[in-house]
Amino acid sequence: MxxxxxxxxxxxxxxxxxxxxxxxxxxxxxxxxxxxxxxxxxxxxxxxxxxxxxxxxxxxxxxxxxxxxxxxxxxxxxxxxxxxxxxxxxxxxxxxxxxxxxxxxxxxxxxxxxxxPATGHSEGVTVAVLTTDAKGRDPRHTAAIRDAVVEGLRDGTLVAPHHRTRTPGVALVGGGPGDPDLITVRGRRLLAEADVVIADRLGPRDLLAELPPHVEVIDAAKIPYGRFMAQEAINNALIEHAKQGKSVVRLKGGDPYVFGRGMEELQALTEAGVPCTVVPGISSSVSVPGAAGIPVTHRGVAHEFTVVSGHVAPDDERSLVDWPSLAKLTGTLVVLMGVDKIGRIAETLVANGKSPDTPVALIQEGTTAAQRRVDATLATVAETVVAQEVRPPAVIVIGEVVGVGLPAAR
Missing domain, CATH: 3.40.50.720 (NAD(P)-binding Rossmann-like Domain)
Structure with a gap:
């Protein structure tokens, strides 16, 4: 037959x-x-x-x-x-x-x-692939086709026209540490469906080049502030575009809630009656050290890790960080936004009992093509930053885990 x-x-x-x-x-x-x-x-x-x-x-x-x-x-x-x-x-x-x-x-x-069939799912759609030639049936081929279609739907490279009215609103999307491949599947899909994208400097900039020509891309750093504070101006821009009936993506670096002021934006949108979706992102606090070959925890070395902001120095009255207590911890300390304050941070940690020989790694432009890692100790990190011309953005890792990673990963 x-x-x-x-x-x-x-x-x-x-x-x-x-x-x-x-x-x-x-x-x-x-x-x-x-x-x-x-x-x-x-x-x-x-x-x-x-x-x-x-x-x-x-x-x-x-x-x-x-x-x-x-x-x-x-x-x-x-x-x-x-x-x-x-x-x-x-x-x-x-x-x-x-x-x-x-x-x-x-x-x-x-x-x-x-x-x-080889099946996959994306936002309420099931993709099922069957081969039509029984004699040439190859499950690897059907799985590859399935994967290509599902990935295209998820990352927005395969976009079908919407035959329904999209609800205007804002999505606070964590873009990850910088590598465009490290944004979440949902974040990439929302980007592909956006009318307006308001982007941070630390967001995955390469993704912006993939957006269709009709998408309006706004650099958050260039929003006119006038009589407004910077964050207030960004909040107003989000509200304004959403109330015009547009789908807005606020593209942020890392995760919206890890030193990203995501909650401030969500509160402003909620008060204005604008629907908002929060899409978590991969935080640079763990992903950047990992990309540089450093585990933030390791059996027998560190049983905890602490992430702190270093944007204000330990002796600044605005600081909310208990630096003396951090100096007594035996685990890993990850400092974000602390390149220009690392000298005073190191001095404070040593003054409160941390060994001057504690290893320190600074990972600049982590997960991007420009990534580089510079190693030091608490005693030498201040002069190393100057000598090696380390610039933000950089993630700083302090602790014995710095020595665990393979040299080839540095």
């Missing part, structure tokens, strides 16, 4: 019986999607992987610890046959045929009545 392509269809399995035969790796991969579909799942298998067993312990599936028996598929709507016993697979497949149960076989797709 001539081979015909499979007919694609979406099964609605909520509350309906699904039988899975075999508790190995195939079941481990397929069960989460069946659970998410709301299926009433019976697993029949003498044994199971730890992950599958955990699903049974959590009550997500019912597990009967035995081999397949005739009649197991009588009340099923859908069956997944994935045992290591070819004879049991053949008998179960024949039963599925008798009862007209859609049946997937992991050992012999050609003898199955259904195939599992």
């Amino acid at each position: 001539a081979e015909h392509p499979a007919y694609p269809v979406g099964l609605r399995l909520t509350g309906r019986r699904v039988v899975v035969l075999g508790g190995g790796q195939v079941a481990q991969r397929r069960l989460p999607a069946l659970i998410a579909a709301g299926a009433d799942i019976l697993l029949v298998s003498p044994e199971a992987t730890p992950s599958v067993e955990a699903m049974a312990d959590a009550g997500e599936i019912t597990w009967e610890r035995r081999g397949y028996a005739d009649g197991d598929l009588a009340d099923a709507w859908y069956a997944l046959i994935a045992t290591s016993d070819p004879e049991a697979n053949e008998r179960a497949s024949a039963e599925a045929e008798r009862h007209r149960v859609w049946c997937v076989r992991s050992d012999d797709a050609d003898r199955a009545t259904a195939w599992t």
Whole structure:
């Protein structure tokens, strides 16, 4: 008989019986999607992987610890046959045929009545890819197509026209430490859908070049302040554009809530009645040290890490940091925005008991092509910053973890 392509269809399995035969790796991969579909799942298998067993312990599936028996598929709507016993697979497949149960076989797709497509999800859309040529069926090829489509939907490079009215508002998006690949999937998608982007200097600037021509990009540092404070002017710009019915993205470096004034902007938008979404970002406090080969914690070296702002010196009356207490900690200290104050910070830590030999690393332009790492100690860091011409933005790591990283990563 001539081979015909499979007919694609979406099964609605909520509350309906699904039988899975075999508790190995195939079941481990397929069960989460069946659970998410709301299926009433019976697993029949003498044994199971730890992950599958955990699903049974959590009550997500019912597990009967035995081999397949005739009649197991009588009340099923859908069956997944994935045992290591070819004879049991053949008998179960024949039963599925008798009862007209859609049946997937992991050992012999050609003898199955259904195939599992390579699937992915993005914002309410399910992408399912099936090959049309049974003889040339290659699961790696279908998975690659699935990945390409889903990634395009997620990062905004594959944008379908919206046939609905978008709700105007603001998204506070954490852009990550600088590398454009380190923004979250949701953040990148919102960027692709924006009408206006108000960007910080420390945001991932390379992403702005990918925006469509109609998107208005505003440099937050160049917003006219006039009689307003800088932050107040930015808040007003966000409110103004959103109230014009536009989708606005406030693109910030790192995470909006880690020294990013994200809460101030959210409060202003809330008071103005403007809907706002907050999209967390990867903080430079952990990602930049990691990119430079430094773990902020390490077994037997540091059991805690503390992140502080160094934008005001320890002896400044505006400082809210308890520097004497920090000097007594044995873990890692990460200082953001502290390049020009690091001399006084080091002096304060040493004066309060920190060893002058404590290692220090300064990572400038972390995660970008211009990244460089400069090492020192608390005793030498002030002169090292001057001699090596270290400039902001830079993340400063203080502690024994500085010596843990591989030299090749520096």
